[in-house]
Amino acid sequence: MIEGILVEGLIFAIMALGILISYRILDMADLTCDGSVATGAAVATMCIVNGLGITVGLIMSFLVGVLCGLVTATIHNRLKLPVLLAGILTMTMLYSVNLRILGNKANVSLVRVNTLYDSFSTWFPFASTSVASLLGTLVFVVFVTVLMDLFFRSDLGMAIGAMGGNEQVIVSQGMNPAILKLIGLGLSNGFIALSGGLLAQYQGFADANLGQGMVVQGLAAVMIGEFLFSSNRISLITLRCILGAIIYKGLMFLGRKYGYLVGITPNDFKLLTGILVIISLTVAKTRTMASDKGARKKAIERTMKKEEGSNA
Amino acid sequence: MLDIQHVTKVFFPGTVNEKVALENINLHVDKGDIVCVIGSNGSGKSTLFNMIAGTFPVTSGRISVAGKDVTNEPEYKRAFYIGRIFQDPTKGTSANMSVEDNMNLAYTKGMKGIRFSLTAERRKEFRELLEPIGLSDRMTDNVGLLSGGQRQALTLLMATLSNPSMMLLDEHTAALDPRNAEIVMDLTKKYIEERKLTAMMVTHNMQFAIDYGNRLIMMDEGHIILDIKGEEKSKLTVQSLVNKFREIRKKDFTSDEGLLTE
Numbered sequence: 178m179i180e181g182i183l184v185e186g187l188i189f190a191i192m193a194l195g196i197l198i199s200y201r202i203l204d205m206a207d208l209t210c211d212g213s214v215a216t217g218a219a220v221a222t223m224c225i226v227n228g229l230g231i232t233v234g235l236i237m238s239f240l241v242g243v244l245c246g247l248v249t250a251t252i253h254n255r256l257k258l259p260v261l262l263a264g265i266l267t268m269t270m271l272y273s274v275n276l277r278i279l280g281n282k283a284n285v286s287l288v289r290v291n292t293l294y295d296s297f298s299t300w301f302p303f304a305s306t307s308v309a310s311l312l313g314t315l316v317f318v319v320f321v322t323v324l325m326d327l328f329f330r331s332d333l334g335m336a337i338g339a340m341g342g343n344e345q346v347i348v349s350q351g352m353n354p355a356i357l358k359l360i361g362l363g364l365s366n367g368f369i370a371l372s373g374g375l376l377a378q379y380q381g382f383a384d385a386n387l388g389q390g391m392v393v394q395g396l397a398a399v400m401i402g403e404f405l406f407s408s409n410r411i412s413l414i415t416l417r418c419i420l421g422a423i424i425y426k427g428l429m430f431l432g433r434k435y436g437y438l439v440g441i442t443p444n445d446f447k448l449l450t451g452i453l454v455i456i457s458l459t460v461a462k463t464r465t466m467a468s469d470k471g472a473r474k475k476a477i478e479r480t481m482k483k484e485e486g487s488n489a
Numbered sequence: 490m491l492d493i494q495h496v497t498k499v500f501f502p503g504t505v506n507e508k509v510a511l512e513n514i515n516l517h518v519d520k521g522d523i524v525c526v527i528g529s530n531g532s533g534k535s536t537l538f539n540m541i542a543g544t545f546p547v548t549s550g551r552i553s554v555a556g557k558d559v560t561n562e563p564e565y566k567r568a569f570y571i572g573r574i575f576q577d578p579t580k581g582t583s584a585n586m587s588v589e590d591n592m593n594l595a596y597t598k599g600m601k602g603i604r605f606s607l608t609a610e611r612r613k614e615f616r617e618l619l620e621p622i623g624l625s626d627r628m629t630d631n632v633g634l635l636s637g638g639q640r641q642a643l644t645l646l647m648a649t650l651s652n653p654s655m656m657l658l659d660e661h662t663a664a665l666d667p668r669n670a671e672i673v674m675d676l677t678k679k680y681i682e683e684r685k686l687t688a689m690m691v692t693h694n695m696q697f698a699i700d701y702g703n704r705l706i707m708m709d710e711g712h713i714i715l716d717i718k719g720e721e722k723s724k725l726t727v728q729s730l731v732n733k734f735r736e737i738r739k740k741d742f743t744s745d746e747g748l749l750t751e
Contacts, residue, residue: 332601335590339583345575346583346591349648351568351598409585409631 180307182430186423187314188375189398191321193422194415195368196395201414202329203361204341208264208392210369212271213245215388217370219278222285222383231293235374242370245271246362253362254355260362268388275385284384292378310379317375321368322415328364329411337361338411369395390447397450398422400457428453490655490687491518491541496550498536498711510536512711514550518655518704523681524689525698528708534691537708538657541689543567555654569598572648574641574661581644584633588624588643589615591632595647618646622676638669642676649680655687663693699725709738 192214199207217238224234245267252263279285297313298306328334340347340357347354369391377383402421408414432441432449441449498511511533518524528534540547541554543564551560559567574581582591592615593607612628619625622642624635632640641661648656658677662670678701681688692698698705705722707715707730714737717725 328603330605331603332593332606333603335586336594336601339586339591339594342583342585343580345580346594348565349568349573349581350595351565352600353563353565356600409587 180311182426183423184307184310184314184379186426187311187318187419188372188379189394189426190318190372190419190422191375192369192372192391193395193398193402193418194322194325195365195372196392197399197415197418198325198361198365198368200396201399202338202341203358203365205260205358205362206264207246207249207260207362207365209245209249209267209271209362209366210264210392210395211388211390212268212275213242213366213370213388214373214376214391215275215383215385216245216271216278217242217373218377218383218387219275219285219373219385220370221374222287222377223278223280225287225290225292225378226285231291231296231378235293235371238374239367239371242373243363243367245370246364246366247359249366250355250359250362254358272385279383279385283386284382286382287378288381292381293375294378314375314379318419321371322419325368326412326415333360334411390450393447393450393454394425395422397453397457398425400454400461401425403461404457490520490522490555491516491689492551492553493517493541494551496540496552497548498540498545499548502548510711511540514711514713516706516713516716518687518689520687521685522687522704523702524704524706525702526689526691526706526708527693527695527698531710532708533711534708535659536711538573538659538689538691542571542573542657569651570654571657572651572653572655573657574644574648574659576660576663578637578640578644578664581647582632582640585631587629587631588619588635589628591643592618592628592647592650595650598651618650619643622646636669638665638673641665641669641673645673645676645680649684649686652684653686655689656681658688658690660691660693695727695730699727699730707734709734714738 192210196210199205199210220241221234221238224237225231229237248270249260249263249267252258252266253260256263258266276283293313294310297309301309301312304312329338336347336350336352337357337360340354340361344354347357373383373387376387398421399418400421401424402417402419405417405420406413408417429446432446433443436442436445493514493516496511496514497509500506500508500510514533514537526534526537539545541552543559543562543566547560551558553559554567554570557570559570583594586594589607589612593611594601596606596611615628616625619628622639624639624643627635632643635643645661661677662673665673677690680686688702690702699722703722704718705715705725706713706717715730715733
């Protein structure tokens with residue numbers, strides 16, 4: 178059971194990393210996610226069902242995700258549309274595309290074919306199925322995270338991070354921000370689609386409605402992570418994002434298991450997730466205000482002391 | 490170095506808000522020139538700088554820098570030969586990155602690759618460069634923690650790092666307190682002298698514009714109304730400048746800021 182939560186959390190963490198890239202590193206509110214996560218699931222599923230294999234399925238889901246991000250970034254760059262609107266456009270279009278990929282069906286099952294989670298059992302024969310799933314997912318997530326950390330510590334990754342803070346700096350240093358946005362949003366949606374590809378294999382089916390409300394859930398994970406500790410090192414930022422995703426899934430599990438005691442059903446989860454994000458934002462704001470207040474108090478004390486010193 | 494021919498800029502053309510910000514500007518700046526630009530608010534100084542840097546396209550006319558026609562080049566491409574410092578100290582650096590990462594970003598212009606170029610050797614080089622502005626001990630601190638003066642000094646250092654052909658200084662000390670403004674201005678003079686840079690500097694301080702540089706340009710309502718250089722400039726006083734303005738425009742130089750002479 179605990180393994181199940183961890184596996185779900187880890188798969189969800191890859192998506193949260195994608196959200197981290199768009200919302201935090203690029204500072205772009207990209208809603209493509211709601212579409213691209215289902216696209217990733219659909220692509221991986223159809224590749225595996227049609228016998229192309231698990232590896233090809235995952236690589237394809239990542240690449241198609243990158244493509245989704247490129248579409249959003251291009252709409253934003255070319256038409257000067259706010260990225261929010263560009264993302265909504267892509268997301269809406271993707272809903273139809275996803276149904277096409279799934280052969281005009283709302284969902285496609287993976288029960289009769291071998292998935293990554295069947296392979297994990299053979300990789301770790303000493304462990305039970307659930308522990309093997311956990312170990313396999315963990316290895317996968319660590320691999321993906323290390324790659325992401327390395328990328329954002331490279332010159333190119335640094336430039337993308339700098340653009341999120343201040344676009345003028347990038348222009349002044351002779352870089353085209355449009356290209357950095359293409360790379361950033363591409364990578365973000367690549368991660369999100371990859372997470373979709375894993376999720377489809379874990380739950381055993383791909384669903385055209387998979388992506389609904391995913392952005393808000395991912396944001397909730399990112400924000401929970403930010404409460405854990407503060408840092409400006411990318412490796413710690415990604416780590417806390419992963420932990421946030423696991424905690425989020427844990428909270429949702431508790432909600433499912435004990436929610437009935439207070440009359441909460443899974444139907445309420447979207448509402449609760451939204452409230453969770455609002456609470457996180459409120460607490461973060463209160464914290465900043467408190468530290469500002471603290472700084473002001475200290476400053477006044479310092480001035481008083483100085484004046485006392487000069488009077489004496 | 491810089492050649493501006495018949496440049497006109499019209500904002501919101503064809504609407505009721507149509508505004509001619511620059512009208513048929515012709516300007517030639519030689520290599521090594523240091524040009525101070527003065528003029529009241531709305532006279533077109535900032536628009537002129539935006540045209541040179543490429544922030545917005547010109548409505549008509551041509552601009553060339555170092556013998557190259559840059560009229561249709563976007564801002565990020567012109568950044569290879571034009572270094573620009575803004576009034577707002579937060580514009581030139583990325584607040585959520587460390588000092589050394591900012592320096593590394595500016596070390597080579599243009600698109601970056603997936604490389605890790607911030608080596609120990611380069612850190613040493615940065616430490617030496619940062620020593621004169623007192624930031625060598627704060628290389629791993631986030632730039633957001635620095636004061637406005639320190640940030641502007643860092644911006645200046647970053648802009649000169651890639652040896653641009655010319656510098657555009659857009660009232661870059663106006664947002665700083667007097668002491669920091671002086672420090673940054675001294676640093677500016679030092680870099681310009683050391684690296685023999687060509688520079689254009691917008692300032693509201695008439696006395697400073699008279700004392701510094703070898704050329705002075707006054708703008709009003711989208712025109713260059715005064716262009717004083719060399720011998721003539723060295724004889725200039727604030728009063729004679731104000732009188733000249735009156736003569737040309739048949740009106741008083743009323744802007745309060747323009748009269749600030751300190």
